[in-house]
Every structure is written in C-alpha cells, then in structure tokens.
Amino acid sequence: MAHREDLKGQIAIVTGASSGVGWQSALRLSEAGVKLCVTARRRSALEKLRAEVLQRGGECLVCEGDVTVPEDVERVVRECVARYGRVDLLVNAAAVQSYGHFDQLPWEHITRVFDVTCFGYFRFARAVLPHFRAQGHGHLLNVQSMLSSGSAPLLSAYAAAKHATLGWAQSLELELAGTGIHISNVMVPSVSTPMFDHAPTMLGKKPVPVPPTYDVDLVARAVVRLARRPGRTSVPAFLQGRLMLWLNGIAPSVGKAVLRRYGEWMQTTTTPLHRPEGNLFAPVEEGVGPRGSVPPTPAWLRFTAPPAPASP
Numbered sequence: 001m002a003h004r005e006d007l008k009g010q011i012a013i014v015t016g017a018s019s020g021v022g023w024q025s026a027l028r029l030s031e032a033g034v035k036l037c038v039t040a041r042r043r044s045a046l047e048k049l050r051a052e053v054l055q056r057g058g059e060c061l062v063c064e065g066d067v068t069v070p071e072d073v074e075r076v077v078r079e080c081v082a083r084y085g086r087v088d089l090l091v092n093a094a095a096v097q098s099y100g101h102f103d104q105l106p107w108e109h110i111t112r113v114f115d116v117t118c119f120g121y122f123r124f125a126r127a128v129l130p131h132f133r134a135q136g137h138g139h140l141l142n143v144q145s146m147l148s149s150g151s152a153p154l155l156s157a158y159a160a161a162k163h164a165t166l167g168w169a170q171s172l173e174l175e176l177a178g179t180g181i182h183i184s185n186v187m188v189p190s191v192s193t194p195m196f197d198h199a200p201t202m203l204g205k206k207p208v209p210v211p212p213t214y215d216v217d218l219v220a221r222a223v224v225r226l227a228r229r230p231g232r233t234s235v236p237a238f239l240q241g242r243l244m245l246w247l248n249g250i251a252p253s254v255g256k257a258v259l260r261r262y263g264e265w266m267q268t269t270t271t272p273l274h275r276p277e278g279n280l281f282a283p284v285e286e287g288v289g290p291r292g293s294v295p296p297t298p299a300w301l302r303f304t305a306p307p308a309p310a311s312p
C-alpha cells in the first residue's frame with residue numbers, strides 16, 4: 001500500500017499554473033498546507049494566482065519561465081530551493097495542443113507540441129531529480145490525459161506526446177524503485193480549462209473538448225489525493241475514464257467506431273475562427289481567465305448523447 005504524506009509544509013513546484021489544471025491544483029494544494037512555487041510564461045496570471053493563494057493564507061513564489069528553455073527550468077528550481085530550502089513535489093502540467101489533420105499540421109506545430117507537452121515534463125524532472133536524490137525523497141506527479149493511452153482525430157501530435165509522456169513516467173518509476181522517489185499520474189478527461197480557447201487550429205473553426213466536459217476541480221482534487229498517497233495512477237472520471245478504459249480493454253473496436261464516426265464532429269463547432277498559432281509559441285495574453293469559456297457538462301446530461309456543438 002502506498003504510504004501517506006502529510007502535506008502541511010511540503011514544497012511543490014507546479015508548472016502550467018497560469019490557468020486550468022495547474023492553477024486549480026495549485027489552489028487545492030495550498031489549501032492542504034503546501035507551499036507553492038508556480039510557473040508558466042504569463043507572469044500577470046501567476047501574480048493573480050499568488051494573490052488568491054495569499055488571500056487564503058497560503059505561501060506562493062512566482063517564477064515565470066518557458067518549459068522549452070532549459071535555463072528557465074533550471075532557474076525556477078533554483079529559485080524554489082533558494083526560497084524554501086528544498087522541493088518535495090513537482091506537478092508537471094504545462095502543455096499545448098494543435099488541432100488539424102496530421103498532414104495539415106505545420107511541422108513546427110508537431111515539434112513544438114512535443115517540446116512543451118513531453119520534453120517540458122522531462123526537463124523539469126531532470127532539474128528536480130538531483131534534489132530528490134540528495135534528499136532521499138521526492139514526488140513527480142504528471143498530469144496526463146485519457147489520450148495518454150487513447151486516441152482522437154485532429155489531435156495526433158498531442159496524443160503522441162501524451163503517450164510518450166506516460167511511457168516515460170512508467171519507465172522512470174521502475175528506475176527509481178527503492179529510492180524514496182515516487183511517480184504518479186493523473187489521467188485527465190475533458191475538463192473546463194482555457195486549453196480550447198488558446199489552442200491553434202488548422203480547421204478554421206472553433207474547437208471544443210470531446211464531451212462530456214468535467215469541472216477542472218475533479219482533477220485538482222485527484223492531484224491532492226495523489227500528493228497524499230503517491231506512487232499511483234489516478235483515473236478521476238467514471239464515464240470518460242474508468243468506464244472507457246474498461247470498454248477499450250474488452251471491446252476496443254467500439255470506442256474506435258464511435259471516434260471514427262463522430263470524433264471530428266464532437267471536437268469542432270461551426271463558429272469560424274482564424275487562430276493559426278494560438279498559444280503555441282507565445283502566450284495568449286488576453287486570456288479568458290483560469291477556467292476558460294467551455295462550461296462543465298451538468299452531471300445529469302453526461303450519459304445522454306452529446307448535443308450538436310453549438311455556435312456560441
């Protein structure tokens with residue numbers, strides 16, 4: 001059985017904390033007594049998060065940086081250790097995606113998606129591991145996706161990067177057995193974050209998550225549970241989570257048939273949109289706030305057929 005951590009006074013670096021899963025996880029960890037070092041490219045958004053954490057009685061160091069820049073990553077970890085004396089937990093959450101058919105995606109989008117979504121996790125892990133090893137303990141918690149073990153049309157580069165990240169995390173877990181360093185993963189369903197307001201698209205139409213969309217707090221609460229009992233893989237949703245994994249195990253052709261028939265339709269609205277780069281290479285400063293514009297699907301609607309994606 002995994003051991004239990006008392007989170008009070010623990011030190012965590014949270015990447016991708018300027019919005020979405022990273023933002024909400026940082027807030028929830030802070031509520032549990034964790035002292036934070038939060039990072040992303042948008043300093044102004046991180047300062048808003050810091051203000052919210054301080055208002056609730058927490059501690060929060062803001063270190064902006066780009067996960068594709070090794071010097072930034074090293075600096076964030078250095079500043080965290082300089083401020084708090086150590087780092088106990090790394091929550092890897094920063095990611096980007098780009099919508100389009102594979103042969104339509106500019107090559108730079110494919111490599112950038114990997115550089116942020118996959119190699120960004122590797123860079124932060126390599127920067128904290130020497131500290132974890134010297135301390136004899138540490139916890140690397142990776143925000144994964146149901147696409148880390150699944151598939152979807154229009155998101156081939158993102159899905160590939162997520163698969164790679166899960167394979168890496170599972171291999172690292174084997175390497176680190178017995179060192180006191182734990183690896184955890186949370187398999188995230190569609191959640192209400194600005195990811196869909198920021199992502200570039202080659203389709204000329206506004207993208208939306210595969211329904212149903214869950215409240216982002218579902219994931220943040222799973223992050224806190226993993227922080228308390230590290231070394232596990234959490235699948236917090238039932239319908240777009242445990243049920244889907246079970247169905248894919250016993251009848252993989254069912255899920256594939258649904259995605260082949262409806263996958264593109266479910267992810268695109270009819271609203272015209274020209275957003276060829278989104279937040280891929282530079283942040284979208286005038287963001288839509290930490291939770292984005294797509295509301296969670298009400299619980300009573302989750303088991304019904306998804307409504308036709310609307311034009312907002």
Ligand SMILES: NC(=O)c1ccc[n+]([C@@H]2O[C@H](COP(=O)([O-])OP(=O)(O)OC[C@H]3O[C@@H](n4cnc5c(N)ncnc54)[C@H](OP(=O)(O)O)[C@@H]3O)[C@@H](O)[C@H]2O)c1
Pocket residue numbers: 015016017018019020021022039040041042043045065066067068092093094095096116143144145146188189190191192193194195196198209279282283284290
């Ligand atoms: N939303 C979903 O439905 C969903 C589903 C499955 C998995 N996930 C996973 O959840 C995690 C968080 O995504 P989200 O939904 O919360 O999306 P989000 O709101 O767009 O958050 C992405 C975060 O990554 C940061 N980021 C992007 N590029 C960066 C870079 N080059 N360097 C540093 N930070 C960078 C962004 O901040 P800046 O722009 O300020 O840098 C932002 O804080 C990701 O790992 C994603 O794969 C999300």
